Amino acid sequence: MKEFSIKDLGVKVGLEIHQQLATNKKLFCNCKPIESDEYTIKFQRKLRASKSELGEFDPAALFESTKSKTIMYYANPESSCLVEQDEEPPHELDNDARKIALIISSILKSNIFSEIYPMRKTVIDGSNTTGFQRTMLISQGGFYEVGETKIGIQSICLEEDAAKILGDEGSVRKYGLERLGVPLVEIATDPFEVESDQIKKIALSLGRILRTTKKVRRGLGSIRQDVNVSIKEGGVVIEVKGVQQLDQLEKVVEYEAKRQHGLLLISKKLNEKNWRYNDESDKKDITELFSKCKSKIIQKAIKQNQKIFAISFRNLAGIFGYSPYEGIRLGKEVAELVRFFGIGGVFHSDELPNYGVEESDIGILKENLKIYDSDAYLILAAPEEKIFTVINQIILRIEYIKNEGIPIDTRLATQAGETKFLRPRPGAARMYPETDIPPIIITKNELEEIQKNIPKSWDESIKELQTKYKINPQLAEQIFDSRYIELFENIVEKTKNNPTFVASILCSTITNLERSGLDSDLLKNDEIIRTFELLEDGKIAKESIEIIFENIMSGKSKTTEEALKNTSIEAVDKAELEKIIENIVEKNHEIIKNQKERSIGPLMGIAMKELRGKVSGEIINDLLLKNIKKKLESI
Template sequence: MMDFSFDNAGVRVGLEIHQQLNTGRKLFCNCSGVAPPGIIQQFTRRLRPVKSEMGRYDPAAVFEGNRDMSILYHADDNNSCLVERDEEPPHHVDNMSKEISLVVSAALKSTIYEEIYAMRKTVIDGSNTSGFQRTMLVSRGGILNVGDISVGVQSICLEEDSARVLGEKDGVKEYNLDRLGIPLIEIALEPISGTPHQVRLAAEGLGRLLRGIKMVARGIGTIRQDVNISVRDGNGIVEIKGLQQLDQLERVVEYEARRQSGLVHISQILKKKNIKKITTDDIFDITGMAKKYQSKIIQKAIKQNNIISCIRLRNFAGILGYEPYNGIRLGQEIGQLVKYYGVGGIFHTDELPNYGIVDDDVKLLYKHMGMTKQDAFIMVACPAKKTAHVLDSISKRIYAATKGVPSETRLAIPQGGTVFLRPRPGSSRMYPETDIPPIIISKNDIIAAQENIPESWERIISKTASKYRLNTQLAEQLLDSDYVD
């Protein structure tokens, strides 16, 4: 196990801030997302991937489609209507949301477009009833200054928030439509090469600028950070979702840099072994053999009519359980991948014999699959209808390990780590929205936005400290809290 050095990892971090707007209505209808509870109705959808206008499938959509999930929606008539159900076209774009997006663009010196076009972004994880999220590119470029740090702005978008996830069980995901359609501003910053603390300062500075505009929502869940992280020689960019706390942001950046550096080290070992792509000859159905195992986990899986499969990995001995850094293992990565198909996990040779699978069982498998001591295998149990997708995903992930860090989307967890969520989406997910006409931005709109740029954070602190006779530190803590509108 090696010692990890953040400074030597060549880490680059790009921030995307998603901030709800407090306009009193949703982006494409007059419903309020914060209305008192009303009558709850439920309905079910199944969402499937379709080809883009260029005839290509988005990889993230294909992955979600292969999970074969049903979506159960909870719709409250006080905070949702037929627009959220995708049973009625969107209404006109909320004018106040548009004005706020222009003010944010002006405050960040971003170049505002003369015409704003709505686009559809394919999303079939159930977070949107239509299978897409509406988003509008408002401006590009700009600069964020936070103390001694200057970070470039890539883009500023106005979009609708997703439905609120309630849970997932037995092949069914549940969402509430109260949050779906709430106006959201997305600010994407240029990648920076800095410490986790510097990344936090950039996120903190942008959050303070948004609060200075006043018309943004406050509280847990109203602002979220997505983080795009890459390391030197990783050959991929990983998007981290689900970050809501600044303390968590620092821990996640530190963890993800260590994880990716560990995967780079594993790939360097594998390149020396000349690993080949997995073929159908490397995949074995061992359900018949597994019926004799004493493992309670395997016997339970067989009783549930699961197929027990093994994937033979040539020249892979010791790799799946190898830890370049504490808690970073390729076997763990594969285990996280299969869990998103509803599969409990995997067994592999670096942790066997164990779990009721004895040494004689392992030796028989080696003989059955024509393996040597230099080889390894992965064992997985899953329903017949999912087996092909699961085995294909494992095979692709194993080969990707030889290249470095796979580009994927991961979910931040409270402890500061990340887990696999889905493949990273591609360009095929975007296409034009045909129900919303272009929004014309006049010179007067831009002038009005520039006149409403908020005061600097330092000026706001100074005025607050003077007004309430506070020291600078107390004034800053007060303004950072949820007690100030």
């Protein structure tokens, strides 16, 4: 197994940032972009690939159509209308989205076109009810600087966001329409060569530039990073979609570079063998042959009336398990392809016997298919209507790796920082003109007006926050980069709460609760504001805030008042508090006698257990010290 070094591969990276815009309506209708899990409308579609105006099929669309999925859509009239259902033509382009896109282009010094032509981009995975996404090229060129590195801009587009996937059930895929049509900008950078640990900083800097407009949405899902990765020897660019977290970027780029180089090494191995595939003799239905196989996977497939097929690969023994780098194998590439068709997996010769497939099963298989020790084979279980399509795609993929090296895919980032097969790379036939929307004219006066509205830079914005709210640089960066910046300014302006304390709660307390597995989406802005209002009025202590937020984020309460009731947080009057503290001091006489004033530590812990969230820790501390000193005088 080779030692991997990204520096030796000549890795180039290009970013595609997709950022939702903070507008009051969707791009081509008047619906508000409200996230909702309540649906009162349901309908289904069956999408298929069609030829472009040039008479060609897009390869990605054709490949997707082999899944034969039925698409089920769920909608709420508050967040979608007949436009999203493709039952009504699109309305005029949202003017706010147009202005924001032009401002972003101007910030990045990109050349804005005087005429903008809406286009249709073929999408048939079901995420668009129309079978296409509306997009328009706003500008080309431009740059931004990250330290001493200049990052070029290829293009900036304004387009519709896709529907939200709700899940798959067999041959049915489900989508919610609340996100469909939300305006977003897509910014593609030129390819660049930097150390892998610099990629996150480059993406973060671009995200910060967008946030200076104060016109973009915040939070998980509102910004997505796609990344294009190529290596010098490979000669192809692989697009990796769906990098949700910036921390994933470095891992994704390193993994994809390693995968590409690994595939080139696998290709060399394949070419060393004399392999040719015979469509007639190298595949066989072994459903009956494996009817007594003890593998639970095989038996489950047979019970579901699926077919079990074996495919033999002459002179390729060891090829599926060959691993030039850790985690990079031809067997893994084939398994990813098979899962694309909704099939659980595939067994290959280098991992058997295993999974309940025994030596006796393998012996029967080899005898019937005349498989020798020098050969490799796959065992595949799939519905009869899919089995030959899947086998053909497996063969085509292995042949492509043998002859060309790296398949030109679109891939998906995983949580672990790896990439997996999503679909083939789309071709030129994917794009064609939108016939329902006229060209958009950008006037000289409009551009002059846009120049007057260019926001302050990120550095200037941070300094302004520091000065205005008297917070330290680190906290200013945290609150500006978070989704709570507008909420922070709202709370500080409406209440007399300390800005540093408010920012710490929004950036640290809520984040820590999220890390413990709680859902911050359940904590609405109105409830956060209400909690700080109660603090200002002296009706709760500072320590109550975390308890309230924890209760709401765990789903136990919906409102601040409900959380107060459910957690038994209630104000303790001065007389009752003094009595509680006196009792604690009295009960812990021995600790005070032995530790004297140092006994404040253990006694504070006891007091906070009883009074957490009801009284400020500072007040408890002062009262304990006072009573401890009094007790020490009497000893």
